[in-house]
Amino acid sequence: MLVEIVTIGNEVLSGRTLDTNFAFLARALEAASVQVGWHSTAADAVERIGEAIRLALDRADAVVVTGGLGPTPDDMTRKAVATVLGRPLQLDEAVRERILTRIRRAGRKILPAIESQALLPLGAEAWPNELGTAPGILIVHKGKPVVLLPGVPAEMEALATTCLVPYLRERSGRRVETFTLRTAGVYESWLHEKIGQAPTAWPGATLAYLPSYFGVDLRVTVSGTDEARVLDSTGRAYDELKALIGPWIYAEGEQTMEEVLGELLLERKWRLATAESCTGGLLAKRITDVPGASRYFERGFVTYSDAAKVSQLGVREADLVAHGAVSEPVAMQMADGARERSGAELGIAITGIAGPGGGTAAKPVGTVHIAVASPEGAAARKFHFLGTRRTVRERSAQTALDLARRRLAGLPLDPKLD
Amino acid sequence: MLVEIVTIGNEVLSGRTLDTNFAFLARALEAASVQVGWHSTAADAVERIGEAIRLALDRADAVVVTGGLGPTPDDMTRKAVATVLGRPLQLDEAVRERILTRIRRAGRKILPAIESQALLPLGAEAWPNELGTAPGILIVHKGKPVVLLPGVPAEMEALATTCLVPYLRERSGRRVETFTLRTAGVYESWLHEKIGQAPTAWPGATLAYLPSYFGVDLRVTVSGTDEARVLDSTGRAYDELKALIGPWIYAEGEQTMEEVLGELLLERKWRLATAESCTGGLLAKRITDVPGASRYFERGFVTYSDAAKVSQLGVREADLVAHGAVSEPVAMQMADGARERSGAELGIAITGIAGPGGGTAAKPVGTVHIAVASPEGAAARKFHFLGTRRTVRERSAQTALDLARRRLAGLPLDPKLD
Numbered sequence: 154m155l156v157e158i159v160t161i162g163n164e165v166l167s168g169r170t171l172d173t174n175f176a177f178l179a180r181a182l183e184a185a186s187v188q189v190g191w192h193s194t195a196a197d198a199v200e201r202i203g204e205a206i207r208l209a210l211d212r213a214d215a216v217v218v219t220g221g222l223g224p225t226p227d228d229m230t231r232k233a234v235a236t237v238l239g240r241p242l243q244l245d246e247a248v249r250e251r252i253l254t255r256i257r258r259a260g261r262k263i264l265p266a267i268e269s270q271a272l273l274p275l276g277a278e279a280w281p282n283e284l285g286t287a288p289g290i291l292i293v294h295k296g297k298p299v300v301l302l303p304g305v306p307a308e309m310e311a312l313a314t315t316c317l318v319p320y321l322r323e324r325s326g327r328r329v330e331t332f333t334l335r336t337a338g339v340y341e342s343w344l345h346e347k348i349g350q351a352p353t354a355w356p357g358a359t360l361a362y363l364p365s366y367f368g369v370d371l372r373v374t375v376s377g378t379d380e381a382r383v384l385d386s387t388g389r390a391y392d393e394l395k396a397l398i399g400p401w402i403y404a405e406g407e408q409t410m411e412e413v414l415g416e417l418l419l420e421r422k423w424r425l426a427t428a429e430s431c432t433g434g435l436l437a438k439r440i441t442d443v444p445g446a447s448r449y450f451e452r453g454f455v456t457y458s459d460a461a462k463v464s465q466l467g468v469r470e471a472d473l474v475a476h477g478a479v480s481e482p483v484a485m486q487m488a489d490g491a492r493e494r495s496g497a498e499l500g501i502a503i504t505g506i507a508g509p510g511g512g513t514a515a516k517p518v519g520t521v522h523i524a525v526a527s528p529e530g531a532a533a534r535k536f537h538f539l540g541t542r543r544t545v546r547e548r549s550a551q552t553a554l555d556l557a558r559r560r561l562a563g564l565p566l567d568p569k570l571d
Numbered sequence: 572m573l574v575e576i577v578t579i580g581n582e583v584l585s586g587r588t589l590d591t592n593f594a595f596l597a598r599a600l601e602a603a604s605v606q607v608g609w610h611s612t613a614a615d616a617v618e619r620i621g622e623a624i625r626l627a628l629d630r631a632d633a634v635v636v637t638g639g640l641g642p643t644p645d646d647m648t649r650k651a652v653a654t655v656l657g658r659p660l661q662l663d664e665a666v667r668e669r670i671l672t673r674i675r676r677a678g679r680k681i682l683p684a685i686e687s688q689a690l691l692p693l694g695a696e697a698w699p700n701e702l703g704t705a706p707g708i709l710i711v712h713k714g715k716p717v718v719l720l721p722g723v724p725a726e727m728e729a730l731a732t733t734c735l736v737p738y739l740r741e742r743s744g745r746r747v748e749t750f751t752l753r754t755a756g757v758y759e760s761w762l763h764e765k766i767g768q769a770p771t772a773w774p775g776a777t778l779a780y781l782p783s784y785f786g787v788d789l790r791v792t793v794s795g796t797d798e799a800r801v802l803d804s805t806g807r808a809y810d811e812l813k814a815l816i817g818p819w820i821y822a823e824g825e826q827t828m829e830e831v832l833g834e835l836l837l838e839r840k841w842r843l844a845t846a847e848s849c850t851g852g853l854l855a856k857r858i859t860d861v862p863g864a865s866r867y868f869e870r871g872f873v874t875y876s877d878a879a880k881v882s883q884l885g886v887r888e889a890d891l892v893a894h895g896a897v898s899e900p901v902a903m904q905m906a907d908g909a910r911e912r913s914g915a916e917l918g919i920a921i922t923g924i925a926g927p928g929g930g931t932a933a934k935p936v937g938t939v940h941i942a943v944a945s946p947e948g949a950a951a952r953k954f955h956f957l958g959t960r961r962t963v964r965e966r967s968a969q970t971a972l973d974l975a976r977r978r979l980a981g982l983p984l985d986p987k988l989d
Contacts, residue, residue: 163779164790166607167749168597170781171589179586189584191619194610197779201608208626225763225780259957264760284958305782307959363587427852427873433859434845434852437873441851444927444960446875452883453873455845455855461870461913465883495879509862542862 154325155190156182157213159205161220161230162304163197174219174309178302181313185322186329186376187215197221202233206299215297215321220304222287224266230301231272231290238294240274248279252286280316284308289316298324330375330387334394336401337368337410337555338568344369347397355390357383366547367410368403400568403558410554411439411446417561418449418499423527425557426495427453428466428487428502430478431521436503436550451497456487466490479504481522481533488526488533500526501557505536507545519545523553525560532556532566572743573608574600575631577623579638579648580722581615592637592727596720599731603740604747605633606794615639620651624717633715633739638722640705642684648719649690649708656712658692666697670704698734702726707734716742746798748805752812754819755786755828755973756986762787765815773808775801784965785828786821818986821973828972829857829864835979836867836917841945843975844913845871846884846905846920848896849939854921854968869915874905884908897922899940899951906944906951918944919975923954925963937963941971943978950974950984 158178164170172194179189190213195205202221209216221230235242249271256263270287273279280289282303289312290301300317302309322329336344341364348371352360357377363370373390377383395402404413418425427437437453440446454465459478462468468486476482487502505521512518517537524533534556538548559566576596582588590612597607608631613623620639627634639648653660667689674681688705691697698707700721707730708719718735720727754762759782766789770778775795781788791808795801813820822831836843845855855871858864872883877896880886886904894900905920923939930936935955942951952974956966977984 163777163792164781166597166610167601167790167792168594168599168607169751169790171591171594173589176586176589179584183585189586190614192584192612196608223780223782224760227777227779260955261758262761264764266760266763284962307962361587429852432856433864433868434847434855434871434873435859437852437875438850438856439852441849441853441873441875442961446851450851450875452875452879453852453871455852455859455871455873457855457859457865457868457870465870543860 154187154214154321156187156215156217156321157191157193157209158189159202159209159216159218160192160194161197161202161218162194163227165220166194166196174304174306177306177310178217178219178313181318182217182321183374184329184331185318186325186327187321197227197229199229199233199236202230203237206234207237210294210297210299213297216299217302217317218300219302219309222270222290222301222303224264224269224286231269231274234292234299234301235274238274238292238299240276240292240294242272243275244268245271245273245279248273248288251281251288255286280312282308282312284311291320327376327378328380328383330383331373332387332391333370333372333406334398334402335368335370335404335408336398337403337551339369339401341369344371344398344401348394351393351397352390355393356386358386358390360390366544367551371398400564403555409442410551410558411443414440414554414558414561415443415446415449417558421498421561423498423561424449424451424496425499425501426451426491426497428491428500429453429455430457430462430487430504431507432503432546432550432553433457435546436501436553439550439554451495454491454494462487466494477516479506479516479520479522481524481535484522484524484533485526485531488524488531492526498528499557499561501553502526503549503553505545505549507542507549509542521545521549521552523549523556525556525566527560532560534566572605572632572739572745574605574633574635574739575609575611575627576607577620577627577634577636578610578612579615579620579636580612581645583638584612584614592722592724595724595728596635596637596731599728599736600635600739601747601749603736604743604745604794605739606747615645615647617647617651617654620648621655624652625655628712628715628717631715633742634717635720635735636718637720637727640688640719640721642682642687642704649687649692652710652717652719653692656692656710656717658694658710658712660690661693662686663689663691663697666691666706669699669706673704698730700726700730702729709738745794745796746801747792747794748801749790749792750805750809751788751790751824752816752820753786753788753822753826754816755821755969757787757816757819759787762789762816762819766812769811769815770808773811774804776804776808778808784962785969789816818982821976827861828969828976829861832858832972832976832979833861833864833867835976839916839979841916841979842867842869842914843917843919844869844909844915846909846918847871847873848875848880848905848922849925850921850964850968850971851875853964854919854971857968857972869913872909872912880905884912895934897924897934897938897940899942899953902940902942902951903944903949906942906949910944916946917975917979918949919971920944921967921971923963923967925960925967927960939963939967939970941967941974943974943984945978950978952984
């Protein structure tokens, strides 16, 4: 099944908003064994949207549209679809009720325009949007599905995952298995060398290397018509990858490093405190992204100034002077201080130079010291992260979480590359 | 002049590579008074590329293609263009010489495939690529320019800036002006009601509402052939929007709330400390996203536990018991405590229920108290944010930054909705 994705919106077409929605959808559809054959972007104009959808219906087996479902006059997807498919818009009472209830519950004023979101093309089905007012819309037109999703990323992503992917997977008739192994602390090229041609022995399988700030995810997708063969090939791929690169895998699927760390802390009944300089709160933010983090996260110290490092964490002024704030002794004292001052069992500390300014020949931008302190003692590691301020900060936080995970799980802090 | 941009590449079409090239091109072309009317993405296949270019030539005044000019067999743009325009590929000796010189100078081995990059469609002109081997290619076909650029971002960007933009600017004869006003603390539907039909009085202008976690951006684009009229219409749009919704505008263009706050702090020579509960470090992270934040950010307290609120910020236990951690008195004491314990002039505090758990009938998920403390005293506001844990946290941080901005700028904390 070849799908066309159509992105609607002047803000995307003008280049001001990166089209992350398209990238999300294309990757999500892979899990439904659906390939993206075409992608187009249309302006917020009824004619342009209609033209894009007509063309997509001509060449693709299904059309997924994102954007232009809001309540304002520049949201024209509904009208364009109604026109191009010859399916007049009709008020859906159930959808209208859901929208009004949602707005009332939020204590917001109900403006007449909002009701336009309850207008659906004739014969359409609404997919409830748990995060906003515009529902997803499914129309099967001359046997081809046309799906309209909102453009707000969180809403689009939720609807794609819970409604669109299951729907298309059922239609495709193919069996698709997919799994993801998440690695950290190792380069894509090393993984590639280690794994080599192994995937050629997994029938129907493709292996994708997906690098990001957080490490390299390995996604295996196995597709076929014979269920038993697909499952067998999937199992083989999983076992072989675990054997080849096991020490670098920190999670499977969508699980994040902070979730893994949280589970380990709960298991051990340990509490955690963080001490951050260059990441400026990002590490604590990542940890508290996880619902229920209050069960193990005690507190965070964002000691951006030297004075804060001294007064909040007990870092020795002499060491700040002798070694500088970006140094191993300071990182160790920050981690120890976070533990001791909070009463938590585990302390994690980051101090580094995120840039763009502040680098020197001896300590260039990207120099970061990370320390972990636990009842067994403290340990620190030094890193050189490449990239922008954002990249350095993201990599620092991820690496700090990984070191804490290794310490908690009783794994070596530095697995050997062979 | 309406241009179509065509991106070539399976990597982009699969969603694995974000199409930053397109966004760059679209924005660069604005500077040439050229608007992007369409954007499409084609797979690495001669037929698909040909189909996309044929369609683009039908509807657009000019076509810009990026990607597929490399020397490997999956680079098929040259061949597709030659086929669809009926202009056979011919070896361009000057281009070939440039490529070979470049490779020799780099001490690389000359592989036969590299010479394919010296093949140009009949009648084409080559734009020299200073950063790589594939030249930019210009073909004027039946009066319409077709421009091929490499897909390597740095090479594409250099060619776009030095060759494409000047070339199209000269051809277009149109003038385009654009500006963005960023609002926070107000719903899109309210803005829309307030602005109403005003844009109809701005000749050649379109107004886009761009909602996100951070508020609603309003972008105006004015286009026309008469420069004076375009400038006049742009000025009118700007003045009228400022008059209609001025109190909600926190920035213009790409500037973020944390940047605006940072400038105000530098102006006043004030330092800032944060105290966070439910946002768990996000507020401090946002503030330190700005390079140079160390000039005004003193420290952050991520007091996730009640014990931390008491010991780190001096929140009174009696108030935690009587009112709960999510309450106005606790928010005020957190903000005051952050100021006093750090010596900073400004304290910002957030305490709330981000969810998904922890809500009650009296304090549902999304209940957030935000306080700002300065030498003038402390003030707190209560909010109900809708959405996921992430949304509640993002909105809380943005609103806290906005309240601090208003306090620093001497603006009322609650502008009146009328």
